[in-house]
Amino acid sequence: MAGVGGEVVTTAAEIESYRRDRAHDPNVGTPIAVVLAESTADVQAAVRWAALHGVVVVTRGAGTGLSGGSSAIDGGIVISTERMRAHSIDVQTRVAVVQPGLLNAEVKAFAGEHGLWYPPDPASFEICSIGGNVATNAGGLCCVKYGVTADYVLGMEVVLSDGRAVRFGGPLVKDVAGLSLLKLFVGSEGTLGIITEITLRLLPAQPAPRTVVGWFSSTEEAAAAILEIASRLRPSMLEYLDRTSINAVEDMLGLGLDRGAAALVVARSDMQGAGDPEIPTMLDALLRHGATSAFECADAAEGERYAHARRMVIPAVELQGSLMLEDVGVSITRLPELVAGVERIAAAHDVTIAFIAHAGDGNTHPLVVFDPADQDLTARATLAYGEVMDLALELGGTITGEHGVGRLKRPWLVNQIGVDVLEISQRIKDALDPAGLFSPGVIFEGTTARNPKELS
Numbered sequence: 036m037a038g039v040g041g042e043v044v045t046t047a048a049e050i051e052s053y054r055r056d057r058a059h060d061p062n063v064g065t066p067i068a069v070v071l072a073e074s075t076a077d078v079q080a081a082v083r084w085a086a087l088h089g090v091v092v093v094t095r096g097a098g099t100g101l102s103g104g105s106s107a108i109d110g111g112i113v114i115s116t117e118r119m120r121a122h123s124i125d126v127q128t129r130v131a132v133v134q135p136g137l138l139n140a141e142v143k144a145f146a147g148e149h150g151l152w153y154p155p156d157p158a159s160f161e162i163c164s165i166g167g168n169v170a171t172n173a174g175g176l177c178c179v180k181y182g183v184t185a186d187y188v189l190g191m192e193v194v195l196s197d198g199r200a201v202r203f204g205g206p207l208v209k210d211v212a213g214l215s216l217l218k219l220f221v222g223s224e225g226t227l228g229i230i231t232e233i234t235l236r237l238l239p240a241q242p243a244p245r246t247v248v249g250w251f252s253s254t255e256e257a258a259a260a261i262l263e264i265a266s267r268l269r270p271s272m273l274e275y276l277d278r279t280s281i282n283a284v285e286d287m288l289g290l291g292l293d294r295g296a297a298a299l300v301v302a303r304s305d306m307q308g309a310g311d312p313e314i315p316t317m318l319d320a321l322l323r324h325g326a327t328s329a330f331e332c333a334d335a336a337e338g339e340r341y342a343h344a345r346r347m348v349i350p351a352v353e354l355q356g357s358l359m360l361e362d363v364g365v366s367i368t369r370l371p372e373l374v375a376g377v378e379r380i381a382a383a384h385d386v387t388i389a390f391i392a393h394a395g396d397g398n399t400h401p402l403v404v405f406d407p408a409d410q411d412l413t414a415r416a417t418l419a420y421g422e423v424m425d426l427a428l429e430l431g432g433t434i435t436g437e438h439g440v441g442r443l444k445r446p447w448l449v450n451q452i453g454v455d456v457l458e459i460s461q462r463i464k465d466a467l468d469p470a471g472l473f474s475p476g477v478i479f480e481g482t483t484a485r486n487p488k489e490l491s
């Protein structure tokens with residue numbers, strides 16, 4: 036790969052850890068090389084080389100994605116952004132400029148050093164990259180009050196499929212010049228270009244939150260309590276765990292959670308002052324909807340223990356088997372129907388489905404457990420996985436609230452957005468990436484790049 040900057044690794048052993056993300060896509064391929072880019076120029080050189088040779092490109096942040104978006108492709112290359120870590124901050128305007136390889140937690144930490152806050156907080160915030168967050172429009176726990184990644188992206192630099200680096204947006208909070216191409220690239224999952232720099236809006240430091248916990252013997256009652264809290268308040272976190280999730284975390288961490296409970300609701304308020312009306316309202320809603328116990332955590336450490344329990348559910352359930360990870364979302368008014376429907380689907384197919392949710396914004400993660408060595412179980416789990424997405428669509432919802440379509444949810448996309456919108460999307464993809472160089476099979480169909488000679 037003459038002329039390609041950054042380190043280029045090509046041995047099977049070195050490549051192995053760049054092949055798959057956390058969705059464990061069974062059809063993952065083997066790339067011919069991984070480019071460990073350190074600069075925009077390195078990314079441009081790698082893209083130009085790939086375009087010249089008709090080799091497909093998969094962009095990889097930290098590989099924590101849950102939809103197979105950074106699965107490698109046979110014969111392609113992977114461009115990793117993990118070494119692109121430069122960052123700067125303008126405290127006066129509360130704007131940060133970061134390269135994509137920085138972890139979300141590192142962005143939060145350096146903003147925090149200046150008394151500022153970068154809110155979006157995927158449960159994976161300690162291990163996922165900010166570039167991956169922008170490319171998937173990641174959500175998280177505080178997004179119910181503070182919004183998702185897109186709400187904090189003011190600008191970005193992107194390397195296009197012809198190797199040009201272009202800038203969308205900039206440091207201004209208000210800037211409506213031209214079409215909103217910036218928003219097009221947020222959530223584009225590596226299919227339109229490679230994000231090499233991001234300009235982020237920061238907020239003043241978040242006030243210390245207070246945490247409320249409710250235990251339930253009925254999942255329907257827990258869902259009803261969540262609906263009431265969300266409709267009366269703007270909590271800064273409103274999360275849900277079912278019995279399977281609670282027990283998986285308890286097996287892994289031994290936090291003293293109630294193994295017999297059907298559901299756990301964790302809510303937070305970051306309104307300031309002793310007269311905060313949110314805490315009593317949350318407790319009232321939890322108890323009136325049948326919580327067997329509801330209380331405010333004694334201190335920040337206890338509150339963080341419950342938030343940590345919620346964040347650790349995916350790794351904990353992964354200890355029980357392989358997962359097909361759902362990311363379905365519904366209007367919060369339909370949450371009780373989704374909870375009940377997923378329980379019906381699990382029973383009908385005799386599979387375990389752990390259920391967690393960023394419940395305050397209706398975004399849920401049913402986790403279908405299976406064993407790839409057990410063909411019958413895998414077939415039943417696959418049916419259940421599809422039926423959960425069908426159910427979400429029947430309820431007027433979405434097949435993905437924050438993880439992206441990737442490769443694994445692509446077959447269901449047309450059922451949600453329809454043929455016309457899919458066709459318009461494909462035309463945008465073709466205009467920006469005529470050779471189909473970037474991540475074929477993600478969002479759009481495809482496995483290989485078109486021959487560059489056919490395009491000229």
Ligand SMILES: Cc1cc2nc3c(=O)[nH]c(=O)nc-3n(C[C@H](O)[C@H](O)[C@H](O)COP(=O)(O)OP(=O)(O)OC[C@H]3O[C@@H](n4cnc5c(N)ncnc54)[C@H](O)[C@@H]3O)c2cc1C
Pocket residue numbers: 056057093094095096097098099100101103104105116135156157158159162163164165166167168169170171172173174175176224225226228229230231346349350437438474477
């Ligand atoms: C335990 C656990 C909990 C999670 N919780 C949440 C959660 O609460 N909320 C949430 O939203 N997600 C969550 N995720 C999913 C995942 O962490 C996010 O999707 C995250 O944004 C992915 O970042 P990454 O750096 O790992 O990206 P990767 O997995 O490397 O890539 C994800 C996608 O983005 C593309 N991409 C990456 N970097 C770039 C770039 N610079 N330019 C263009 N395209 C790029 C890739 O090609 C791929 O399509 C969780 C994951 C795990 C393992």
